[in-house]
Amino acid sequence: MNFSMEAQQIISIFCPKSSLAPSIPMVKQPFSLNFAPLDSLSSYPFLQSQNLGFPTGALHAVSFVHKEICSNSWRIRGSKSSSTAELEEDHEVRAQVIVRRKKLAVFVSGGGSNFRSIHEASKRGSLHGDVTVLVTNKSECGGAEYAKNNGIAIILFPKAKDEPKGLSPSDLVDTLRNFEVDFVLLAGYLKLIPVELIRAYERSIFNIHPSLLPAFGGKGYYGIKVHKAVIASGARFSGPTIHFVDEHYDTGRILAQRVVPVLANDTAEELAARVLNEEHQLYVDVVEALCEDRVIWREDGVPLIQSRENPNEFH
Ligand SMILES: Nc1nc2c(c(=O)[nH]1)N[C@@H](CN(C=O)c1ccc(C(=O)N[C@@H](CCC(=O)O)C(=O)O)cc1)CN2
Numbered sequence: 430m431n432f433s434m435e436a437q438q439i440i441s442i443f444c445p446k447s448s449l450a451p452s453i454p455m456v457k458q459p460f461s462l463n464f465a466p467l468d469s470l471s472s473y474p475f476l477q478s479q480n481l482g483f484p485t486g487a488l489h490a491v492s493f494v495h496k497e498i499c500s501n502s503w504r505i506r507g508s509k510s511s512s513t514a515e516l517e518e519d520h521e522v523r524a525q526v527i528v529r530r531k532k533l534a535v536f537v538s539g540g541g542s543n544f545r546s547i548h549e550a551s552k553r554g555s556l557h558g559d560v561t562v563l564v565t566n567k568s569e570c571g572g573a574e575y576a577k578n579n580g581i582a583i584i585l586f587p588k589a590k591d592e593p594k595g596l597s598p599s600d601l602v603d604t605l606r607n608f609e610v611d612f613v614l615l616a617g618y619l620k621l622i623p624v625e626l627i628r629a630y631e632r633s634i635f636n637i638h639p640s641l642l643p644a645f646g647g648k649g650y651y652g653i654k655v656h657k658a659v660i661a662s663g664a665r666f667s668g669p670t671i672h673f674v675d676e677h678y679d680t681g682r683i684l685a686q687r688v689v690p691v692l693a694n695d696t697a698e699e700l701a702a703r704v705l706n707e708e709h710q711l712y713v714d715v716v717e718a719l720c721e722d723r724v725i726w727r728e729d730g731v732p733l734i735q736s737r738e739n740p741n742e743f744h
């Protein structure tokens with residue numbers, strides 16, 4: 430059977446006597462994934478994008494037994510395959526799979542606590558990405574102050590009377606491309622993202638909104654205004670939503686939500702604080718998934734996040 434180079438490399442690690450085995454460095458720490466056999470392979474875009482080159486038959490009996498993102502390798506326990514592949518019973522196959530570290534741009538207009546949470550997750554190593562640039566429409570905002578104190582580049586957008594040094598939409602796109610930005614994260618940014626950026630970063634721009642969209646979203650719904658509207662409505666629950674950004678305010682595909690209670694005597698400020706606490710955790714969880722290529726699309730167009738602990742689970 431004609432194996433691709435990658436397949437040969439994989440086999441060599443666990444079938445060293447195989448005639449196919451060129452020598453490649455053993456990965457330091459094994460990974461494995463508790464996966465159902467084969468079908469999971471096609472449902473794990475990560476592997477698809479790696480195009481390991483295994484003939485499908487060779488993986489029919491193969492199930493992933495474990496994987497951790499930090500060491501970039503897989504251990505795949507092979508059992509009798511339905512093809513003539515060289516995988517023998519109970520042999521394990523470990524593959525070196527590289528997840529490129531992602532570059533992030535964060536857009537803020539205010540204090541930037543979500544921006545800080547994401548940057549702190551990157552610094553402590555739980556996030557497989559780096560915040561390479563901050564974009565703001567307020568050069569003196571808290572988020573810009575934090576960026577200055579942490580050596581993060583700052584871009585002003587858009588050009589306005591109060592920010593004459595602001596970029597045009599096309600210059601913004603060019604600048605983000607020059608920074609090699611992979612994902613754009615809005616976190617309390619209060620201006621409409623232009624269509625030029627949306628077209629340039631398809632399915633790569635995200636926003637966090639402090640209500641359970643589609644409720645309490647759209648033009649005029651930002652900051653404390655959102656929480657005042659939730660309380661006035663009598664809603665018993667609220668919480669943050671992270672969604673893909675399209676041309677309109679808050680109408681993009683929902684990716685993640687969390688729920689908090691609205692208490693009978695809540696002030697808008699108390700509810701805002703409860704929601705913000707959840708935002709900080711939710712945005713870090715979602716950006717970790719983005720940086721690990723764990724976002725997939727259901728057949729009906731709904732985006733899902735694959736669990737890091739159990740890749741057979743989606744939420
Ligand atoms: N193209 C998109 N741009 C932005 C989105 C989006 O979903 N698509 N999300 C917003 C963030 N946001 C809610 O999450 C939001 C921000 C601001 C407003 C709003 O009404 N703004 C006022 C101006 C406020 C100001 O300048 O102080 C307005 O446009 O009149 C609504 C929702 C970020 N951009």
Ligand SMILES: NCC(=O)N[C@@H]1O[C@H](COP(=O)([O-])[O-])[C@@H](O)[C@H]1O
Binds near residue numbers: 542543544618639651
């Ligand atoms: N509609 C947009 C909107 O209201 N965004 C909200 O602005 C706050 C920014 O806080 P932060 O600057 O401390 O991250 C957050 O609560 C975020 O959900």
